Amino acid sequence: MSKSLTVLTPAETVACCSPLSREPLSRPQAEQVAPLLKALADPVRLRLMSLVASHEGGEACVCDLNDAFDLSQPTISHHLKVLHQAGLLDRSKRGVWVYYRARTEALTDLGALIGNPSA
Numbered sequence: 196m197s198k199s200l201t202v203l204t205p206a207e208t209v210a211c212c213s214p215l216s217r218e219p220l221s222r223p224q225a226e227q228v229a230p231l232l233k234a235l236a237d238p239v240r241l242r243l244m245s246l247v248a249s250h251e252g253g254e255a256c257v258c259d260l261n262d263a264f265d266l267s268q269p270t271i272s273h274h275l276k277v278l279h280q281a282g283l284l285d286r287s288k289r290g291v292w293v294y295y296r297a298r299t300e301a302l303t304d305l306g307a308l309i310g311n312p313s314a
Contacts, residue, residue: 234281248297
């Protein structure tokens with residue numbers, strides 16, 4: 196008999212958690228959420244997340260983000276990949292460029308996990 200195991204991304208795990216002010220995270224939940232927070236804890240990635248989320252049309256290409264940093268394009272692409280793997284960004288390839296879009300529901304869920312105890 197085969198059992199399927201669903202593996203959630205850190206962003207999906209956050210959506211399943213009660214706010215920290217209501218009940219403590221279990222050890223497995225904390226281990227799942229930590230990579231999401233780690234991805235955002237880097238100043239470059241936090242800025243990238245902000246730039247993508249606030250970009251006109253709600254999406255941005257690496258070519259749109261290069262001028263905001265004194266970093267190489269491959270370094271910026273690496274940071275965007277980390278944010279994508281954490282479930283904070285969606286991406287789509289168009290020709291030679293990759294466009295990134297913020298997963299606003301992941302940010303909303305993270306805010307609910309950390310934030311407002313009266314909500």
